[in-house]
Amino acid sequence: MSLQMMIVFGLLVTEMTLMTILVMPLPHKVQDGFVNLAYKLLQNPNVKVGLVFGASVLGMMFMDALRTAVPKIPKEYHPGMPASGNVPPVPTMMAGATWSEVRVRKFYSQRNMYLTGGTLFLGIAIYFNIILLKSMVKNKEKLIQATVVSKEKKRVFPLWNTRN
Template identity: 35%
Template sequence: MTLYYTLVFLLLVAEIALFMLLILPLPFNVRRKLFTFISENPIVAKFQYWLKITFVFILVLFIDSVNRVYRVQQELAATSEAHGNGGHAIHGHERLEVQARKFYSQRNMYLCGFTLFLSLILNRTYILILEVLRLEEKLKQYEGNSASKRQGKSSSEKQSAENKDEEIARLKRELALREQDLATLKKQAAGLHREYDSLAEKYSKTQDDGTPKKEK
């Protein structure tokens, strides 16, 4: 694996670790302080800026790997067609070399694709968690104000309290929807992780001294 694809793999591992950190069931105050620090710290903002530039380069690598897979597929189709039309037979080492190029191109395509897709999931998860924290804080404020003004109210105050109760119910429904979206993202990230583990296991089984084994 070349240096830049090794760096892409390390970035993918870092994204997986960061996603696990985001979905940890931390207390509300701890999570609020953590995300406040992330959203307001200037060093983190600069780091996110450079990460965006890095993902642009990963997108270029992904497009290049897709192009390589397409060219290898065309080469395999051309050689198979020539062999079927009475051309020269494909030697074993030549076919093995083409299969190796195809496998490495597909590996690089999946690696860059998974990294880009997980970055989108991380960004969406981060936004949803910030939204959940905002709604939870607003809900606590409404509940505190509503509980402190339960007794000795006039009719207008009672109407205002009812409106606040309706607002609390609406916030609870919105919070439930955000948590449902967050759970969906967790399932998608888990499926992505399983798919990458399957690809890595396939790669380790087919590799022998730097070349894939010949299929039986």
């Protein structure tokens, strides 16, 4: 595996770990701290620029892998087509290569396409998950405050209504 694909694979593993931590049922204080940290990182302009740059590089790698995984083969090479004297040059993926080499190249390009596509998709899923969890943590905090207030009212009001 090339160095850039090892970096993509490492990023994918990191994203999967982050997503696992985000969706785990953690105690409220731990989840609140973790989600707030992730949300503040997403609001940092330098982190935003880095994420956009990384996503654009991954997008270009994905498009390149897609282009090489699904080569455009001219109609003249499809089975059942009549042979003609104007046959275009052999596609670069097939030129001078055995069938096993063609299959290996296709496997590698498909692997690269799945890795980069999965990394892009998981990055988008993490972004929206952090936004969703931020609102959930905020609403959970409101619920906790409301239950504390209602418990205090229950404790205070019965004492006022007692008749001696």
